[in-house]
Amino acid sequence: MTTDQPHSKxxxxxxxxxxxxxAARAIILEKGLEGLRTRDIAARVGINIATLHYHVPSKEALVALVAESIRYDFRDQALRHPRDGKTALQKLHLEFNDFRETMRDMPDLVIVLTELVAxxxxxxxxxGIMTPIYEFWRNQFVDIFRLGIADGSFRADTDAEAAxxxxxxxxxxxxxxxxxxSPRLEQMLAELERAFAPYPSSSQGSL
Structure with a gap:
């Protein structure tokens, strides 16, 4: 049985x-989302079930807390690589770099995120928790493409939403x-960038 010890506020x-x-993310890594049990989380944290339920009173609250921790990881990553003053193409490169970094350095996050999305x-x-996270991420690309159409980073006829x-x-x-x-990933990222590159001046507007 676990008991709570005195802690600061x-x-x-x-x-x-x-x-x-x-603790929840660690259990998802080991057992998948199906194996997530409140008693196991409480044991890992060193608290009793009542205290756990005070902080996460429902499955929805627990998943929301895990999702919030993932958002914080992505936010901290973005803060390490500021976008201010960058062109749209530079911002797209930063997004690709963040993706490479996540795949390389944060594989546990990738597994947990994949479990939640599935x-x-x-x-x-x-x-209801994960869709807004995905939409926020997708809308970042919408903003990048809209900027890129305006600053010439991407083709003028690009559909930002579709891209x-x-x-x-x-x-x-x-x-x-x-x-x-890595080689296949790099090929894919390069192909994605080429798909929206401006037409060469000699053939602009041609099929």
Whole structure:
């Protein structure tokens, strides 16, 4: 049986929620989302079930907390690579670099995210949490393409919404592959960039 020990006010709040999220992510890595049990999370954090339920009173709250921890990871990554003052093409390169970094340095995050996305296809509760995360990510590409159409980074006839769906779909497919392989990934990223490059001046507007 686990018992709660005295903690500071911060440890009983933000830090404890972080610990719960970390424990939940570790269990998802080991057992998948189907193996996620509150008693196992409580044991790993060193708290009792009542305290766990105070912070995450439902499955929805637990998944939301895990999703929030993933958002924080991506936010911290973006803060390490500022986008301010960059052209659209430079911003797209930064997105690709972040994707490479995630695949290379944060494989655990990729596994947890893939589990949540897969489950969201048959669980409306999880879908309600994960869909906004995906839409936010996709809309970042929409903004990049709109900027790129204006600054000349991409073809003037590019459909920003469709281009964003293509990019997000291609990258999402990589999440689901256990070993996408660096050479193949680089070929795909290069091909995606070429697909929206401006026409050569000599053939602009031609088919």
């Amino acid at each position: 911060r440890e009983s709040g933000d830090d404890r929620r972080l610990a719960i999220a970390a 489950r969201s296809r048959r669980d409306p509760v999880i879908a 964003a769906l293509i990019i997000a779909g291609a990258l999402s497919d990589c999440w689901r592959r256990p070993n996408p392989g």
